[in-house]
Each structure stands twice: as structure tokens, then as C-alpha cells.
Amino acid sequence: MRITLIGSRHFGVTTLNMLREHSVDIARVVVADNEDRLAATARAAGIEVVVQANPKLVAASEIAPNTDLIITAHSHARVSREALAVSRLGGVGYHxxxxxxxxxxxxxxxxxxxxxxxxxxxxxxxxxxxxxxxxxxxxxxxxxxxxxxxxxxxxxxxxxxxxxxxxxxxxIKVHKTLPAKVQDEQFATAAPSLS
Missing domain, CATH: 3.40.50.170 (Formyl transferase, N-terminal domain)
Incomplete structure (x- = not known):
């Protein structure tokens, strides 16, 4: 399984380490900031790093070729519809x-x-x-x-x-697909920044 990981900071690094322990191929790491600790950790592991052209949006060109799944880990950038389309299974994030x-x-x-x-x-x-x-x-x-x-x-x-x-x-390794259960919109609440 080939993964493009989009993220930052400590959670991005711990996600990268967990993925490596699960023997997946991390084809590329995408970051908003070239100085981020995730970028440094990926480079030290010999993983290609791409810095987003727009820190608020991930473009299709920034996703590694033949990506099976995009994973976001502490990323506040929106992954474009075109970027999701170039990944075999689309993408997932942790909230x-x-x-x-x-x-x-x-x-x-x-x-x-x-x-x-x-x-x-x-x-x-x-x-x-x-x-x-x-x-x-x-x-x-x-x-x-x-x-x-x-x-x-x-x-x-x-x-x-x-x-x-x-x-x-x-x-995914067993079933070759992603589980999916639609969210119940009647229970949706917003959590905007408190600043």
C-alpha cells in the first residue's frame, strides 16, 4: 500500500512512525512548512518531502504517483477534489x-x-x-x-x-477498501477557533 502523508508537528511525526511500523510504503510526505519537524523526520528516513504551493490547499500534483491512500495528520489544509481523485482510495484524516x-x-x-x-x-x-x-x-x-x-x-x-x-x-490490507458510515447531520456541531 502506497501512502501520501500530509501533516505537521508531533502528531504528523508519530503518524509517520506508526505507518512505518505497519510496513506501508510512505511514498511522499506533504507539508505546509519546510522547517516543520515532520519534514525533517521524513527526510532523515529517506522519504520524499514536498512543500505545498498553497498552505491552505493540497493540489493533485503534490500527491505521489500511484498513491493508494492519502492520510492527513495535523493538517489544516483542504485536500482538493482533484488530489483525492488521483489516490486509489481517496483520503482519510483523524479528527x-x-x-x-x-x-x-x-x-x-x-x-x-x-x-x-x-x-x-x-x-x-x-x-x-x-x-x-x-x-x-x-x-x-x-x-x-x-x-x-x-x-x-x-x-x-x-x-x-x-x-x-x-x-x-x-x-484496508484485508478488505482492499475503506469502511464508510455516513455522518448523521442532525447531530453536527461546529468547533470554530476560540481566539
Missing amino acids: PSLLPRHRGKAAVEWTIKEGDPIAGGTIYHLADRMDAGAIAAQDWCFVKKGETARDLWERALAPLGLKLLAEVIDY
Whole structure:
């Protein structure tokens, strides 16, 4: 299986490491910033790195040839419809909420702000609308009293994302396709930046 990984920062690096442990071919890493730690880690591993021409949009030309699956890991860029079309299975991303709840950049912050007793993570199909694609995998965790968004992310949600991505990779290896369950729009909520 050939993967193009789009991402940044620590979660991008831990996703890259998890994919390497699952013996997939990481054909290319796409980053918005050439100085990002994901770019440095990929180069050190001998993986091709491409810097997005537009930090808010991933173009088809930036996806590696013969990509089976695009994975996003801490990327705020939209993957264009044309980019998804050049990948055999399209693309998936990890969102740190129980989609369709808390769609948006500040999902973990909204989980804390709204006092949700339960949080979770979702591997979802990349689509035109942000965080609205079909669900490939999902799981939940409790939120501890007094926990900050960062605490929740580091303790539970980042590890959950890696576990779910690994499960989806293993599913694809067996079934040659991606699981897909349509999100129930009646439960959708927004999680815009709180700044």
C-alpha cells in the first residue's frame, strides 16, 4: 500500500512512525512548512518531502504517483477534489471528536468548554465539507474533571488517533477498501477557533 502523508508537528511525526511500523510504503510526505519537524523526520528516513504551493490547499500534483491512500495528520489544509481523485482510495484524516460533533479546528477545546464527559476520535473520509466525510473508524474515551484540552489530547486523543489509523490500515490490507458510515447531520456541531 502506497501512502501520501500530509501533516505537521508531533502528531504528523508519530503518524509517520506508526505507518512505518505497519510496513506501508510512505511514498511522499506533504507539508505546509519546510522547517516543520515532520519534514525533517521524513527526510532523515529517506522519504520524499514536498512543500505545498498553497498552505491552505493540497493540489493533485503534490500527491505521489500511484498513491493508494492519502492520510492527513495535523493538517489544516483542504485536500482538493482533484488530489483525492488521483489516490486509489481517496483520503482519510483523524479528527479528535466523535464526529459529527465538534467539526472544526478547535474540537478538543470545545469538548472542554462544553463540559463533555465523553470525548473521542474519528477517522473520516476527506470530503468537500470540513470534517463531514463518511466515518471509517471511531472510538471514545472519558474526559477527566479539570483536564485541559492539551491534557486530553496528550493523554487520550492523540494515542486514540494512532490506534484508529492503524485499525483502518489493517482493514484496508484485508478488505482492499475503506469502511464508510455516513455522518448523521442532525447531530453536527461546529468547533470554530476560540481566539
